[in-house]
Amino acid sequence: MSKKSDKIIIFKKEKDLPSSAVSFHSMEYNKTGRWRNFRPVIDYDKCNKCMICWKFCPEGAIRIKKKGNEVIKLEINYEYCKGCGICWEECPAGAIDIEEEED
Ligand code: SF4
Ligand code: SF4
Numbered sequence: 001m002s003k004k005s006d007k008i009i010i011f012k013k014e015k016d017l018p019s020s021a022v023s024f025h026s027m028e029y030n031k032t033g034r035w036r037n038f039r040p041v042i043d044y045d046k047c048n049k050c051m052i053c054w055k056f057c058p059e060g061a062i063r064i065k066k067k068g069n070e071v072i073k074l075e076i077n078y079e080y081c082k083g084c085g086i087c088w089e090e091c092p093a094g095a096i097d098i099e100e101e102e103d
Contacts (some may be wrong), residue, residue, distance in 0.1 A: 032059050036083030039099045040076055046095035047074065053087035053096060062087065 021079045042053075054062040061080040065072040076087075088096040 031079045032082040033077075033079045034060075036078075036081060037043075037086060037101050038083040039078070039079065039101050040083070040085065040088050041097045041099060042074060042076065043095045043097060046093050048093050048095070049069060049074065050092065052090050052092060056086050056090045058084065058086065 042047065049088045050070070053065060054064055054074055059080045059082055061077045061082075063077060065075055083098075083101065085098055088098045
């Protein structure tokens with residue numbers, strides 16, 4: 001329960017928000033691929049299309065290519081992949097390698 005002295009601040013627009021570690025719509029505004037020191041690479045011979053990497057990617061940088069309802073393959077969009085390695089950690093099939101990014 002709020003105390004009488006508590007202030008509730010409501011931000012009506014994104015531009016009114018204070019700077020913080022939270023970035024809304026980062027996919028649209030920031031091409032986070034420039035942050036990357038490490039590059040995840042999918043080995044399609046090992047990938048079982050489970051989509052776990054897609055679920056865990058914090059940047060939404062993994063796309064599912066489908067034909068109708070069938071998943072054809074998962075693709076990493078390197079313009080937005082920031083190289084955090086979460087997909088590499090989470091992939092149950094060991095189908096993602098992580099390579100050092102070249103300059
Ligand atoms: S988590 Fe691994 S096996 Fe699953 S779709 Fe992604 S790359 Fe393929
Ligand atoms: S390294 Fe991070 S940002 Fe890049 S595809 Fe994997 S989970 Fe997404």
